[in-house]
Amino acid sequence: MWTEADLDDLLEPLRSARSDDQCIEVKESVGKLPASLAETISAFANGNGGTVTLGLSESNDFAPAAGFKPQPIAEALAQLCRDKMIPPLHPSIEIVPYRGSSVVIASIDELDPLDKPCYVATKGRYSGSFIRVWDGDRKLSSYEIDRLMENRVQPAFDRELIEEADPDDLLTDITQGILALKRRQSPRIFGAMSDDAALHALGVTGIGADGRTHPTLAGLLVAGNYPQQFLPRLNVTFACYPGYDKAGIDGVKFIDNRSFDGPVPEILNDVLSAVSRNMRIGGVLDGPFRKDTYEYPQDAVREAVVNAVMHRDYSPMARGGQIQVNMYKDRLEILSIGGLYGNVTPETIGEPGVSSTRNQTLAKLLESTPFRDGVVAENRGTGFDLIDTLLQDNGNGSPLIQNSLTMFSLTFHSADTAILPGNRRDPEYAEWGNRPENGYDTVQTPSAGQPTRRADVAGGSANTASMSESIRRQRRKDIGRPLVMPFPGRRRLTVTELDDAGIRPASDDPGNRSVLEEQMLHILQEQGTVQTPELMKLTGAPRSTITYQLRKLLTQGVIERTQPARSPKQSYRLRQPEPMPRGNGE
Template sequence: MWSEEEIDALLEPLRHADSDNQSVEVKEAVGGLPTSLPETVSAFSNGNGGTIVLGVSERHGFSPIDGFDAKSIADAMAQMCREKLMPPVRPVIEIAEYHGSQVVISVIDETDPLDKPCYVRNRGRYSGSFIRVWDGDRKLSQYEIDRLLENRAQPTYDREIVGEATVDDLDSNTVQGILHLCRRQRPRIFGTIPDDDALHMLGVTGIDGDGGTHPTLAGLLAAGKYPQQFLPRLNITFTRYQGYSKVFAGGVKYIDNRTFDGPIPEILEETLLATRRNMRIGGVLDGPLRKDTFEYPEEAIREAVVNAVMHRDYSPMARGGQIQVNMYADRLEILSPGGLYGAVTTDTIGMPGATSTRNQTLAKLLELTPFHGGTVAENRGTGFELITATLTENGNGAPEIADTLTAFRMTFRSADTARLPDSRRDRRYAAQGEQADVDYSASVGLDHGKVPKPTHPKIVPFPHGGIDVQDITDRELYDQTIKGTPWLEEPYARYMGIERKPMDGDEAMPATSPAIGADAPDGGTGSGTMPPHADAGYSPLEEALLTLIGEHGTMATPQLVEATGAPRSTVTYQLRKLLRSGAIERTQPARSPKQEYRLKAA
């Protein structure tokens, strides 16, 4: 039985927010059940469950409402859940005393994954399935419903034949490497059969309705010469952002941006190289020894990327989305299309015995696909345990995971490269360790000289914004992320009026700052002299745009995008700011397709 104190504790967050929330819905229900209530029950059932409180008024400070008939409403609630939802919902319904009145509290449990989606019966599965989003109920999309239904049967999208491709689109060296390892491991089965038969049995190739042999999706991804010829977005993108968000102050959107195409071994290799090239690596003395400290352990990055390519959603509706590896000033994120599959949930991930393979054929092939003297994957269900242990040992802490029906994200927090984690210290010099090192170890949960026990991944909301860049001042931005990068430091120092001493390598930089967003220091434009508007308080990208427009007289948006190397959305945003400030003006009516910009006469 609910006590008044428990009900107060349940409703207090709602009073502070003046709204319902993700897990609690309040309705007055005077005169009968609200017509929207079946949608709320569906939403809670398809999510993480929730609580519905009837007989309480949101309009009057979440206090009991007069004229509420608790007994009839409780009966109606039970009948509705039994008759209007499929599968039927069986909530725990109680009538409780609350400040001298009666209220009805219904606790809705999450529906078993094999029974999802729970939908409003008379509206059908694709029109009557909902999910909870903050304080409201959102209808599930067809894609989300299909992902829920996918849990009821084993997906086979990875074994789908790619009819436009032929066996000539497979890389012969990789194919022979797969066959060699397969015959060595299973000589009784594959020792004497022809290559074509072996490839068909492994799922590298398949036979279409006309008897023709073609690669499967899994075969192309593991051993294709160029899978993106047929599946353009089944690749990986890597972006190194300058700050803590994709939307960043000062116009600097990213400092490295790459797309990796090719078979899985190749894009995995390129991704690992990109992360290594962009992460901080510190050199730390441990007694007389010098050791490198890495911002992120490469073993964890490799395991996370392999998991992403192996377990992502390859259904037709998801093939337009790539895997994203995003590096920020304080974290590394790996995002993949499709949420967790089968028996693996955010509660069970990393636990012994919790394993489900969405793409069985691809997973099997990656166990046989050569990579750096071994294979791409082991597929033993130990990936998250390895990631967590490696990150914790390196001083990063446990990974953070976020899961929805449509996407999965894993986040690594940056480690301190100024210190060597105690788990990597040479025990011969442990006695020489300073007290500060011990304090630091304790602060991140490490025992001095011992490999820490892995912790369970931290579950965070999706999306998770991290640090709010709006709270970062220009000076903090400069000190934390710009300072020490010569080709960015010079224009920002000038922008903020900071006196900057010459740095090693400055003589190799161009006389003016390069285009913001360019991939390298030599990507800039300019005349080699400081633009006349340099002291007007404009950002470096705004300066670059004004300089280009001034030099050419007039310029269109596509020309400015090409000249600066910045994303079109960023250039468009900066042009709008310059228009509002009166620095430039349009040469054509606002919506003209021939629009160009010129400096506004003083």
């Protein structure tokens, strides 16, 4: 049940902003439901859910609206959700006393991916499907609706025949490498097959309407001599920028700028070489020996790029966009076309057993495509966990996830190779908010035969000065959201403090917790119970990252919910340790 205090807490940020927000819609609704309410309900159901509050006046500081009659409005709202939305919705609707009057509150849950899109029945699927954008509702594009509909069936765009191409456009060394591996792995199935029959069975080729053999899209991507002859934008671009955005510095727009064509193994090799060529490389002592430390772990970059190739959208409307790998002064971004597919969400990515493959034929082929000392991909649903572990081990902290119907991106924070300690899991060194202002923006001239690297010219001190506020603003402007900066005035929790709070790291090494996790634990320890929006405000992290960290802490039993799982009033607190049993003599 909602209380007046709950409603005040809900409305407080709206009063400050003088508007609705991403997950709350307030309407007066005096006499009747507003005409736009069906669009808002569609938007909430297609997004992350939301709360509709009727009977308050936004123009009067969200005070009760004069003349509002809650009972008929509540009944009309229930009828709207039940009879005028497809699929029908059944929200929780309450009439709540508020400041001498009453309001109607409806909690709209996000629909299951298999049921999306939710649309206004009278407008139809392609005109009546909406998504929430800040305090407004935007109509979903045909492309976005098609991506939602894909969740109901298995896409097969990767198995489409490219009839302009023929088997001569495939590289023999790659196809023979695939066949050799499959014959070793499955001799009963592929041992007696001819090469042509085996390539057809694997989805590398198929028979077209003309009766001839042609490569599939997946086959051409994996083994084509020049797939971009037929699919020009199915490539990967790499750009290294001198600053924190794409604006350039002193007339220099790029440090490096490449567009990589060819089959997947060649593109992957070229991307990894470009990242290695442009990343900073430092050194630490390992006993009497010096070893290189890398700004970004190559295996994490490889896994992220492979995932982008494997899981991107290959539908016809998406083939005009390429995968992008962008390196900035403080981060590396991998952007892919099309959002997460199936039951995988930013909240569930990496969970055991949660895996959906948009491009089944391509994914299967990449498992058998030779690359360096192994194959391109393992495809075991462990990619994100591997990326997270590698980044944590390297001092980068956890990656940031951004997901929409049209785009998915992973952002790796730079590891400070100049000051990495012996224990590289220490999250203090993943905190790229504490860097010298002018430490990494020059380019070394390498000796003959050596790759170009961005200079590591900063002093090797862990107590370097914080970057200026102007640089912070510059970063915020670039990525369009607050950065994950250290919680103001806070320090890392000591092992004793962790013990006192009943918090246990995953191992005896307290560095197993990321900086953001420790910030969140500090907040919970000091404030008792906290909601997700407050955690976003205090840490500067986006909702997807906060949600991911909350899920990890819930799974570890470190924190607990205060409300049922889908409650819009959800907040979190540190899990209270079980009381010690009292002995008979006490």
